[in-house]
Amino acid sequence: MTVVLKVENLSKHFGGLRAVNGVTFDVARGELKALIGPNGAGKSTCFNMLMGQLKPSAGRVSLNGEDITGKPPRDIWRRGVGRTFQITGTYQSMTVAENVQMALISHHRKIFAIRPFAHKLYRDEALALLEIVGMADQADRACAILAYGDLKRLELAIALANNPTLLLMDEPTAGMAPKERERLMQLTADIVRDRNISVLFTEHDMDVVFAHAHHIMVLNRGELIADGTAAEVRNNAQVQEVYLGGGTLYAKEDAHA
Amino acid sequence: MGLFAAQLITGLANAAALFLVASGLSLIFGVTRIVNFAHGSLYMLGAYFGVTLMQMLPGGFGFWGSVLLSGLIVGLIGVVIEICVLRPVYRAPELFQLVATFGVILVIQDLTLMIWGADDQIGPRAPGLKSVVRILGEPIPQYDLALIAITPFILLALWWLITKTRIGILVRAATQDRTMVGALGVNQSWLFTGVFFLGSALAGLGGAIQLPKGGADLLMDLNIISAVFVVVVIGGMGSIPGAFVASVLISVLNVFGVAYLPQSTLVLMYVVMAVVLLIRPYGLLGREEKGGEHGQVGEPDRPIRPAGLVGRSLVAALMVALALIPVFGSNFTQVLLTDIIIFCLFAASLQFMLSTGGLVSFGHAAYFGGGAYAAALLVTHAGTPMELAFLFAPFAAGLLAIIFGWFCIRLSGVYFAMLTLAFSQLVWSAAFQWYDVTGGDDGLVNIWPSEWLSGTTTYYYFTLIVGVGGIILLRHLTHTPLGYALRAGRDSDRQAEATGINVKLVQWTGFAVAGALAGLAGGLFVFSKGSIFPNELEIAKSFDALIVVFLGGVKTLSGGVVGAAFMDGVRDWLTRLEYWRLILGLLIIAVVIIAPNGIVGSLRKGAERLGFYRGEFSE
Ligand SMILES: Nc1ncnc2c1ncn2[C@@H]1O[C@H](COP(=O)(O)OP(=O)(O)OP(=O)(O)O)[C@@H](O)[C@H]1O
Ligand SMILES: [Mg+2]
Numbered sequence: 001m002t003v004v005l006k007v008e009n010l011s012k013h014f015g016g017l018r019a020v021n022g023v024t025f026d027v028a029r030g031e032l033k034a035l036i037g038p039n040g041a042g043k044s045t046c047f048n049m050l051m052g053q054l055k056p057s058a059g060r061v062s063l064n065g066e067d068i069t070g071k072p073p074r075d076i077w078r079r080g081v082g083r084t085f086q087i088t089g090t091y092q093s094m095t096v097a098e099n100v101q102m103a104l105i106s107h108h109r110k111i112f113a114i115r116p117f118a119h120k121l122y123r124d125e126a127l128a129l130l131e132i133v134g135m136a137d138q139a140d141r142a143c144a145i146l147a148y149g150d151l152k153r154l155e156l157a158i159a160l161a162n163n164p165t166l167l168l169m170d171e172p173t174a175g176m177a178p179k180e181r182e183r184l185m186q187l188t189a190d191i192v193r194d195r196n197i198s199v200l201f202t203e204h205d206m207d208v209v210f211a212h213a214h215h216i217m218v219l220n221r222g223e224l225i226a227d228g229t230a231a232e233v234r235n236n237a238q239v240q241e242v243y244l245g246g247g248t249l250y251a252k253e254d255a256h257a
Numbered sequence: 258m259g260l261f262a263a264q265l266i267t268g269l270a271n272a273a274a275l276f277l278v279a280s281g282l283s284l285i286f287g288v289t290r291i292v293n294f295a296h297g298s299l300y301m302l303g304a305y306f307g308v309t310l311m312q313m314l315p316g317g318f319g320f321w322g323s324v325l326l327s328g329l330i331v332g333l334i335g336v337v338i339e340i341c342v343l344r345p346v347y348r349a350p351e352l353f354q355l356v357a358t359f360g361v362i363l364v365i366q367d368l369t370l371m372i373w374g375a376d377d378q379i380g381p382r383a384p385g386l387k388s389v390v391r392i393l394g395e396p397i398p399q400y401d402l403a404l405i406a407i408t409p410f411i412l413l414a415l416w417w418l419i420t421k422t423r424i425g426i427l428v429r430a431a432t433q434d435r436t437m438v439g440a441l442g443v444n445q446s447w448l449f450t451g452v453f454f455l456g457s458a459l460a461g462l463g464g465a466i467q468l469p470k471g472g473a474d475l476l477m478d479l480n481i482i483s484a485v486f487v488v489v490v491i492g493g494m495g496s497i498p499g500a501f502v503a504s505v506l507i508s509v510l511n512v513f514g515v516a517y518l519p520q521s522t523l524v525l526m527y528v529v530m531a532v533v534l535l536i537r538p539y540g541l542l543g544r545e546e547k548g549g550e551h552g553q554v555g556e557p558d559r560p561i562r563p564a565g566l567v568g569r570s571l572v573a574a575l576m577v578a579l580a581l582i583p584v585f586g587s588n589f590t591q592v593l594l595t596d597i598i599i600f601c602l603f604a605a606s607l608q609f610m611l612s613t614g615g616l617v618s619f620g621h622a623a624y625f626g627g628g629a630y631a632a633a634l635l636v637t638h639a640g641t642p643m644e645l646a647f648l649f650a651p652f653a654a655g656l657l658a659i660i661f662g663w664f665c666i667r668l669s670g671v672y673f674a675m676l677t678l679a680f681s682q683l684v685w686s687a688a689f690q691w692y693d694v695t696g697g698d699d700g701l702v703n704i705w706p707s708e709w710l711s712g713t714t715t716y717y718y719f720t721l722i723v724g725v726g727g728i729i730l731l732r733h734l735t736h737t738p739l740g741y742a743l744r745a746g747r748d749s750d751r752q753a754e755a756t757g758i759n760v761k762l763v764q765w766t767g768f769a770v771a772g773a774l775a776g777l778a779g780g781l782f783v784f785s786k787g788s789i790f791p792n793e794l795e796i797a798k799s800f801d802a803l804i805v806v807f808l809g810g811v812k813t814l815s816g817g818v819v820g821a822a823f824m825d826g827v828r829d830w831l832t833r834l835e836y837w838r839l840i841l842g843l844l845i846i847a848v849v850i851i852a853p854n855g856i857v858g859s860l861r862k863g864a865e866r867l868g869f870y871r872g873e874f875s876e
Contacts, residue, residue, distance in 0.1 A: 051755065073755045089749035093558035094741070102745050106757040111742045112766065114734055117563060118741040144557040158756065 002029045004166050004198045005050070010059035011222075012045050019045045021222040022059070027166065027200050032192045034209045035202045037219035038242065043202040044086055046219065047170050050200075051083050052076045063166065082159030083168040086202075088151045090143050095119075096154055097139040100126035103161035129157040133187065148175040153184065160191070167191075169201040173208060181205055185212045210234075218242070259393035264516055266392070268509030270401035270470070273408045274300075276504035277463030278481060279488040280415060280497050281456035287495030288431045288452045291343060291354050292671050295361035297482030299457045303331045303464025304473035305369060308378045311468070317384040328462035335457020339450050345850045347449070351671060352617050356807045357849040359800055362478060363842030370475060371836065377475075380468030400469050407466075412501050419497065428452060479796065483682050487526050490675045491533045493543020502541060523686030530679050531664060538668055558612075558744070558812045563736050579721055583714040591717040592785075593829070598724035599781045600805070601821040605728045606774035607802045608809075608817030613735050614767040615747030616666075619674045620681025621775055621802050623661070626794035627684055628654035628776025629783035633701040634694070643707040647780045654776020655769050657684070662768035666761050678796065685794035700790035704783050720781050727774050728818060734770065735814060743767045808848060810855025819857050 005027040012020040020042040027033050035043050048054040050061055052073040061069045068076050077083075090099050097119075104122035105111060113121075130136040133153040138146070146154065152172055159167055172188065173181035185208045192199050203209050209216060216233045218226040226236045233239055282296045310323035338361055346353050386403050389396040419425035427448055464473070471477070488507055492499025507526055514522035539545050564572065583591055603625050610616045631653030635641040641649070661680040665673055688695045695701065710716050734740050745753040746760035753760050783789045792798070801824075802817075809820025831837045852859050 053751065053755070073751075074757045074759055077755060077757045083755055085751070085755075089752040091745050091748040091752065093560060093744055093748055095560045098560065098741070102741060102753075102758075103756040105738045105741070110738050111758055111763065113738040115737065117736050118738045119562065119736070121738065142557075142560050144559075158752075162757070 004029050006062045008060045011057045013057045018222045023224045027198050030196045032199045032214045034213035034216045041219040042222040080165040082164035084155040086170040092144045097126045103158045107162040133157045167199045259395040262393050263395035264512045268512035270404040272504040272508035273404040274463040274467035278460045279485045279500040281459030283489050283500045285456035289449050294358040297478035298362050298365035299460035300464040301478040303327045303461030307465030307468050311381045324465040327465035328458040331461025332454040332458030335453045339453035360842040360845035363838040367836045367839035378473040380472040382469045487530050493540030496542040499542030527683035595720045597825040598720050599778050600825050601818045602724045602727045603778040604802050604805045604817035604821035605731050606771045608806045609731045610771035614743040617674050619678035622798035623681035623684040624654040624772035624775035625779040627657045628779030629789045632780050633704045633789045636704050650780025651773040651777040655773030658769045658772020662765050666765045689791040702788040705787045706784040810858035813857040816857045
């Protein structure tokens, strides 16, 4: 089992708040791993440190054995990490296809090209990616008028543009109907299997998590309190306390980032 | 030693008015996030009202009463401006607000002219403080000492207001987090109005209090505004102690500059600012500011496509028509069209960085004038042939844009705008004060094209080819990966960075391209006029370009060109009217509030509604 992502003692403090505190875990090749936890547990903060949107206060992140701690997102992306965000940030002034084409243009290092028309570059590749996520029929619509669930699928297509070895997906199914969630998670599982890539995702829908994740990690108040298979996590006393002890099972609400 | 002390005292005294105006601007910005370009106009109004009131109210009591009353009146005028002009645009993008306040400048200029006339007003001297005292043998006006004594009290009063009173707590809360004000159960719009009153009143006080030293004239609005911006940027936007420190620094620096480096007083100020920003990008006491959240305010831009067959045919037809002008049109028409084409290219270059890149530059004139001056300097001092000098214009302007861009790109939003403005002022002051090289106010003359291009018609064709070529080049770039990358960085910086795009580098490149093409327009300009003067580098020139882009439609590709053509077309007619500034100012404000899509955007909307044109959004 090759380790793709290795996280050691990762911490982020905002003033006095320990949003993430000494988190250590691995993600193996071909693994579909979930990071769960209540609202404000530090999941998004963790993702932001993995891909360089935030600089860690302490700790180390390595990708395929190389230290990538504190590198800017674009460098980490070039090393084969794709990501989707809890709140989508697609290019509103472009069409669906152009959004994917931009990522492909960047992947092929054509950003500074000043001869070709951008909307003609890598269009077929973009359509193929959109086909995977089931968005090909909407390829020429303006991104600004998409439904939220479609934006999430578009983000996934974008994240696949550079053939990532690792995908980070922050609440990929937020804002979707239950059926749609299930379909997207199934799609993600297929991608993991077909391309032999690794996916780390956060998710508030426990049905989805327990149905698809190979391994589950639980984060609570910045601390990792469990890391194991579905059965292990389910039977973990501390996890039960966090999720059940308070009386509420789980907030399905989509909280803000 | 005595002279040194005297200069220091003069500098400190000058700081008083500057601090009053700057603290008002800073306060307004901190709470409302609006950069009030009309702040200098409020200062000017304070001075005029002060003069009038002092003539009516005699004695020491009358003098100081007039100062306070002027502040009060100007504060109320600020309230009117806030309610009528700014309230409708709080939610609009920054650019809209800035353009609106620029409209206010024009309106106030003409209203002042109407009421008080064109003559400069001499400020009355303060009763009881008319004489001088000797300090270390140097004569120091008593009034200067009074100002130095007053300023710290104003600072203290403001500090007390902001830290110790309930209003101050609200103001601070709003400065830090605007959504919090609502949570505190306060009507946000009245808080904004209140802050506008206070900020405007401070500007009015500043105008009135400096009367014994400077009087009142119609140029003082724009004269002070760039110094105020420098102060606010150096001190940190939104920081009142910062405004104080920077006011003192700049005023003292100016006095010593006049004494020891008379050729470079203006430049000095901007150099200091650049140095401060290099070390502390958010000013001495400013806090780091997150640029706008990713995504744009308001309706998003639409997806773009290169012009189709119909579009291209229309452009081709227009080109043929323009090419036939010399056959039918008069000499005058050709000269006018030459001007228009040059202005269109200048506006198009701004639109490239502004609309496509989301980089709102307030100092684009630096590259237009910079290119023009570069060519003119080569001709004047090196006797370079016209062809070479002409090619040097875009090259030099591009180089300038690369250098200035490096500083500016590190900031975003209003900070970016302020810094571009400051750099353009730097170039302007160099042209204005470096008499031996640039000819100062007299400009550089006798910069004519070579023999083969010297006829009006020939030069018209030359301009047509180069100008339209430049516009088409910009338009093409918009559709290339570089243009798309600019749009990507503008739409979502985070997403672009997370997919391998170095957004700052892309923006820097866009900045340089826009600069080079503005320089190209400058090159065309200087050889068409045969001369160049510093006014081509003024703030007003930068604003001209901003306004036409805005008038044409920010969220369109052709807005700049259409707006420029429209503006230059009507300008000739408009400027014959006595109060054309008033009309233009009101027009600008009306466009901002009523038709924010501009000419092209509104036409497109209208065509969509009538069904001539099916937009992406019409489904
Ligand atoms: N930039 C920031 N500055 C200060 N505090 C922050 C910042 N970003 C996040 N936090 C805080 O860190 C904690 C963790 O936030 P984070 O967004 O990582 O949680 P999360 O697990 O993703 O929650 P959710 O399920 O709601 O998305 C929260 O208390 C949040 O308020
Ligand atoms: Mg989150």
